[in-house]
Amino acid sequence: MLIQVNGAPVYAYTGGKSFDAAKPTVVFIHGVLNDHSVWILQSRYLAHHGWNVLAIDLPGQGKSGGQPPASVEEAADVVLALLGAAGIDQAALVGHSFGSLIALEAAARSPAHVSHLVLVGTAFPMAVSPALLEASVKAPEKAIAMVNTFSHSTLCPPPSALGPGTWLYGGSRALMRRMLASNTETNVFYTGFKACDSYAGGEQAMAAVHCPTLFLVGRHDQMTPPKAAKALAAHARLSKIVEVNAGHALMTEAPDEVLFALRDFLAA
Template identity: 30%
Template sequence: MKLKQLDLSDGRSFEYALIGDGTDPIVMLHGYGDSWYSFNGMIEAAPDGVSVVSLTQRGHGNSHRPDDDYSIGAYAQDAFDVMDALGISGVPIVGHSMGTFIAQEIAMRDPAKVSHLCLIGSATTGDNAVLRSLIPETEVLTDPVPREFVHEFQAGTCANPLGPGMTLERIVDESMLLPARVWHKALMGLIDYRAADADPDLSAITCPTLIMWGDKDEIFLEHEQTKLTAKIERSKRSDYKDVGHGLHWEKPQEAMAELLGFLGR
């Protein structure tokens, strides 16, 4: 696995992890507060011959940190631009949590960019009571962000010890790279996504879609999985018993095996 930096002509810079030769890779988009490392367990479980690009998105990790615009639309445009710069199109896209909304947006805006979707810990909207409860906490954050806040947030997304290739301390280390303003602005961008649309039309998502969900997920609940499955025509739902929101952290080997089976690899 190699960590690389991609500099775009307009000054945006993105960190990403690469395994394989980059030909027809699986593109992975992490959740709120995370980085490329969110998928390290799945990356380490990938067999020879599988290529993965795990992108660190704006404001996170060692990617660029603009002053504003942390909307899902802006994240999706970043992903489009990175994929174009790397010559990637018509590939599987995997998202976790916030990354699933970015993946949905990409698939809706340009279906040719996506061969398959995998949505881990997803929903039809980022607006819910759990995420809204974080607004007061992120509003008052100052730099340096307290490690205790980051640790409590990340530990709370899991129901079990983490699987091979993942450690909570490394996850927290990566999350500590976010400045206070990004914790708040990225959260608001996530909550605002489809907040005014209680019944979004997802018919533009036409590719085969795997919806993976842990039944101990306390952020996006079962009724959202039912709604997603109903709204995405070519979707398949896979529930993991006694697993939390960080499904791919707790069960990285199982998640990668299921993903590859879904892709027919």
């Protein structure tokens, strides 16, 4: 479905179920050069088990219009505006990588509107090397290859993710190319990485969050190693850490572990 947010359409995948604002709602927020599809197993399961699901494409990429957010703070405001536009009083926010910082900042800015917070593959600070930032502009194919090398700990997912025979590296590279090409005016690769690298308010934001927080980390994550989430976890009021056997691409490398952790946390 498309939701008008700040004068532009934001696409939200509903998991195959009609949107019903009366149900408890979970909003999924993807990372740099990803889209709603990275949450395919988790979003569909929750949509068919009592949850209202909105797995969004961030503005200015994928199926969403508008301008891509230039900062974590700007993106957080979009998420909160989305809740208002959809008539949702309170929602669980689930974010991966860049999306985890967006979810964190949104929960800090408007605690009353967030019931649960899930930070997947998160870190603070989420520093991006100058070489990778430069490559995202001057050699995006090289940068995409680098990101995928460091994001995956295995070649193929279990059947519950994307089906037998799926090649995680190839599929992820194809998605990233598609997202980069979806905006011909702004380099959403560089913009997203720069937003991650520039975000300085993580610890203050975590201290301002009132709801329970789940940290979902990958044991073999080279992009945001498990230890990189400790600075945030130390400032959380009600936190739980779950480590799964995966790299940075947790949702497709360990889909069932991620789903079960989400299911159990949201049910508590």
